[in-house]
Amino acid sequence: MPLLPAFEGELGTATGAAIQAVSHWNYSSICRGGNSLLEKVATIGEYFCESMAAICFATKISFPTAAEKTNQ
Secondary structure (H helix, E strand, O other), X not given: OOOOOOOOOOOOOHHHHHHHXXXXXXXXXXXOOOOXXXXXXXXXXXXXXXXXXXXXXXXXXXXXXXXXXXXX
């Protein structure tokens, strides 16, 4: 799952409505409510820790540092 969906617009503005909607539902499906991924894994009980060790959220997006910005 990408860190941010590839929709045109900027977060927090009217042009970013699609990004905000997708991000909201991604967040909700991961950790909010009884049908979320983490809640479903938690129902496993004694195997919860082993199951949580297999779930990882990461990103390959990197942002330039201040030094990299000035060298461009």
